[in-house]
Structures are given as C-alpha cells and as structure tokens.
Amino acid sequence: MENVAENCLHLRGLGAVPGSRFQCPVCNVYLDLEGVEQWVWAAEKSRDEAYSVVESDEFVQILCEEWQQEVYRRRKVLYELRNVPHVAIARPEMILISYDIAEEAYECRIFYKEPRPVWGTDRIRVEAALDAVLALRSHPDPNVRLASSKAEEFHNLRLRLVEQNTPPPSRRVFYQNEF
Numbered sequence: 001m002e003n004v005a006e007n008c009l010h011l012r013g014l015g016a017v018p019g020s021r022f023q024c025p026v027c028n029v030y031l032d033l034e035g036v037e038q039w040v041w042a043a044e045k046s047r048d049e050a051y052s053v054v055e056s057d058e059f060v061q062i063l064c065e066e067w068q069q070e071v072y073r074r075r076k077v078l079y080e081l082r083n084v085p086h087v088a089i090a091r092p093e094m095i096l097i098s099y100d101i102a103e104e105a106y107e108c109r110i111f112y113k114e115p116r117p118v119w120g121t122d123r124i125r126v127e128a129a130l131d132a133v134l135a136l137r138s139h140p141d142p143n144v145r146l147a148s149s150k151a152e153e154f155h156n157l158r159l160r161l162v163e164q165n166t167p168p169p170s171r172r173v174f175y176q177n178e179f
C-alpha cells in the first residue's frame with residue numbers, strides 16, 4: 001500500500017474530501033493543499049534536473065518535454081483544488097446499517113436532508129469484524145467516522161444476541177437523535 005502511494009503519479013487527479021483534504025482515487029493517499037504544492041514542486045525539480053543535463057541528446061529532450069507536461073498537469077490540478085469552495089460538512093439525517101451475510105460485511109448508507117451535499121459520502125462497506133470497523137475511526141470524513149461508530153454499535157448488538165442464541169437483526173436504522 002505504501003509503495004503504491006509512493007510511486008503513484010495520481011494520474012486521475014485528486015478529489016476533494018471534507019476537511020480541506022484531497023484524495024487520489026487510485027492510491028487513496030490523502031494530501032492537504034501544502035502536500036499538493038509539494039507534489040507540483042517535485043515535478044518542477046525533476047524537470048529542472050532533466051534540463052540541466054549538459055550532454056543533451058534526443059532522449060534527454062523527450063524527458064524534458066515529458067516533465068514539462070507533468071508540471072503543467074500537476075499545476076492544473078493544484079489550481080482547480082485551490083478553487084474548490086470550503087463547504088461545511090453536512091450532518092446526516094439517518095444512517096442505515098445492513099448486514100450482508102454472503103460477504104460478511106456491513107453496508108452503511110448515509111442519508112442527508114435535501115439538497116444532498118456535494119461532498120457527502122453516502123455509502124460505505126466494511127468487513128463485519130471489529131478491527132475493520134474500528135479502523136474507520138481515523139477516517140478524515142467525520143460522517144464516515146459517525147457511520148463506523150454506529151456500525152460498531154450494531155456489530156456489538158449482533159454479537160450479544162448471537163451469544164444469547166437469539167437471531168440478530170440484519171439491519172438497523174439510526175436517526176439523528178442517536179448520533
């Protein structure tokens with residue numbers, strides 16, 4: 001995972017996630033605006049190094065051009081992200097957690113009051129195991145963290161009922177007054 005993030009060029013750009021952060025959809029790394037600036041500088045540095053090669057041949061020239069294109073591409077991503085408005089994080093209205101028996105996973109659906117916020121995560125899936133659920137506690141999106149705490153509650157309830165030989169429910173709705 002770390003290696004993917006290290007080597008990834010974020011070729012599909014970076015998407016805004018709540019908390020003024022940006023995520024690569026390929027390697028899933030999170031960057032703040034400073035991180036994106038450093039990513040642009042890294043390309044500028046590589047380009048300058050390519051240009052500073054004394055014995056320039058055709059290969060070096062192609063390399064220079066490629067890095068120049070990469071600099072332009074990264075700058076464009078940076079300029080677009082600078083213009084993303086800082087939208088307040090919307091609070092969900094309701095969270096529905098369903099247990100998927102076939103895949104042993106929880107499907108969490110997050111519902112918002114209309115209009116639906118642009119950045120609102122509306123669906124997450126997590127393995128039906130406590131450590132997988134708890135791992136979402138450090139997620140940058142507060143609504144994902146909220147959904148994970150409800151998944152944890154649901155998971156504990158199911159375990160308790162199984163221990164008591166009672167069939168556990170396969171879904172549970174949490175309303176705003178339970179958040």
Ligand SMILES: [Zn+2]
Pocket residue numbers: 005008009010011024025026027028029
């Ligand atoms: Zn990436």
